[in-house]
Amino acid sequence: MEALRKYLQEMPQLATKLLERLGEVMEEDKSFDYNNAEEMRLAYKEAQQVALERINEAKVPYYALTYPQTFFKCPTCALEIRGAYYEISNPITMNRGMFRVRSMHEFLDHGQPVYTEPIINMSDTLMGDDEHHLDVKKLAKILDGLPIPDDVMADLQAGKA
Numbered sequence: 001m002e003a004l005r006k007y008l009q010e011m012p013q014l015a016t017k018l019l020e021r022l023g024e025v026m027e028e029d030k031s032f033d034y035n036n037a038e039e040m041r042l043a044y045k046e047a048q049q050v051a052l053e054r055i056n057e058a059k060v061p062y063y064a065l066t067y068p069q070t071f072f073k074c075p076t077c078a079l080e081i082r083g084a085y086y087e088i089s090n091p092i093t094m095n096r097g098m099f100r101v102r103s104m105h106e107f108l109d110h111g112q113p114v115y116t117e118p119i120i121n122m123s124d125t126l127m128g129d130d131e132h133h134l135d136v137k138k139l140a141k142i143l144d145g146l147p148i149p150d151d152v153m154a155d156l157q158a159g160k161a
């Protein structure tokens, strides 16, 4: 799954591309007034469009984080990770789907396509383990229609990680 992992590590985040464009606009137009709400709203709208155009041209999937105000602390590396889900989108087909942030972190940062979570009941008793697999089939469906490198395609076709 190394090819798929590397491919997904390079996947751009929409918000990052958007901020990149906003930075360019402010750099180009020194009179840009970011305290002006209307000017800011229009610049934001333009930046989003340009960011999507660039992603579209690159023919790569992109992601947005949902619930960016939430954090999860990784039990392996103790990193605090923002968001609840990655919403991964295909800019060509507009197919999209949600993947848990923990699933993505385990795979992208630790190379683990599976992780287990303890199931604890109301009286704090351990009832077993809940296994979460990165849903590679779902990912393959979303990415369908993009020019995928052969080695990444092989990982996608291998199915459930």
Ligand SMILES: [Zn+2]
Residues within 6 Å of the ligand: 074, 075, 076, 077, 078, 079, 105, 109, 110
């Ligand atoms: Zn970690």
